[in-house]
Amino acid sequence: MRVSAVQMDMKFEDPEKNYEKAEQLIRMAAKQKPDTIVLPETWNTGFFPEKNVSSFSDKGGQRTIELFSALSKELDVNIIAGSVVNEKQEGMYNTTYIFDRKGKCIAEYDKTHLFSYMNEDEHFKKGEKLTTFELDGVKCGVIICYDIRFLELIRTLTLQGIKILFVVAQWPVPRIKHWEILNQARAIENQIFVACVNSCGTAGETIYGGHSALIDPWGENIVQAGNTEEIITGDFDIEIVDKIRDTINVYNDRRTELYKII
Numbered sequence: 001m002r003v004s005a006v007q008m009d010m011k012f013e014d015p016e017k018n019y020e021k022a023e024q025l026i027r028m029a030a031k032q033k034p035d036t037i038v039l040p041e042t043w044n045t046g047f048f049p050e051k052n053v054s055s056f057s058d059k060g061g062q063r064t065i066e067l068f069s070a071l072s073k074e075l076d077v078n079i080i081a082g083s084v085v086n087e088k089q090e091g092m093y094n095t096t097y098i099f100d101r102k103g104k105c106i107a108e109y110d111k112t113h114l115f116s117y118m119n120e121d122e123h124f125k126k127g128e129k130l131t132t133f134e135l136d137g138v139k140c141g142v143i144i145c146y147d148i149r150f151l152e153l154i155r156t157l158t159l160q161g162i163k164i165l166f167v168v169a170q171w172p173v174p175r176i177k178h179w180e181i182l183n184q185a186r187a188i189e190n191q192i193f194v195a196c197v198n199s200c201g202t203a204g205e206t207i208y209g210g211h212s213a214l215i216d217p218w219g220e221n222i223v224q225a226g227n228t229e230e231i232i233t234g235d236f237d238i239e240i241v242d243k244i245r246d247t248i249n250v251y252n253d254r255r256t257e258l259y260k261i262i
């Protein structure tokens, strides 16, 4: 599977500009003939407007679904539409939508671990379920930013059979080392491909650190971005997942009877 990661520099609190730019970047990425294109977290607003968040939000994902279902069909490409600040009936969510190459919205995921350090939990509601889906016959999972710190979450998705994990994020510069190490560690310990897509530029006071990457199940970067807006593309050879698991077989060697995770 060929994957393109769009490391977008979004304009804080300016959804009009951001929808326009996201479409341009998707069209540029499609020229590299990927099977799947991925955007970062909260690209419609930046992470995240604390005042009047409702006025910047998508409503029930309507605008996002309309745009990306048309684009994925026209360009014949699967799209992980990053995440959007999204007002549903029950409240505000940080939601990602997944589209197959026929233009169908096949899955959605509301961020389950909210980043309390930046008060995300005061403005958003927590998602209550995990999501897996198939793209071109490959089982995949998606998580959002802070979720990557919760190893149990990714192990759960892997036990459900995923071979690719998409991580969409707005991860700031001061902790960029954590971003790189956590994504590599999750790839190695679960023996999966990881496509981790960050933003860059500023949102409010915060500078976001880029370094999006496509990582193989040995933890090697197939390709990595710098810290400015760019599109990176690489190929995931899915067959190596089973080959690696047949050599260092951590799934066989696990001692679940000794683990107690509360």
Ligand SMILES: NC(=O)CCC(=O)C(=O)O
Pocket (backbone or CB within 6 Å): 041, 047, 115, 144, 145, 146, 147, 149, 169, 170, 171, 172, 175, 178
């Ligand atoms: N948008 C986020 O969830 C940020 C997470 C983050 O910065 C971290 O260090 O974790």
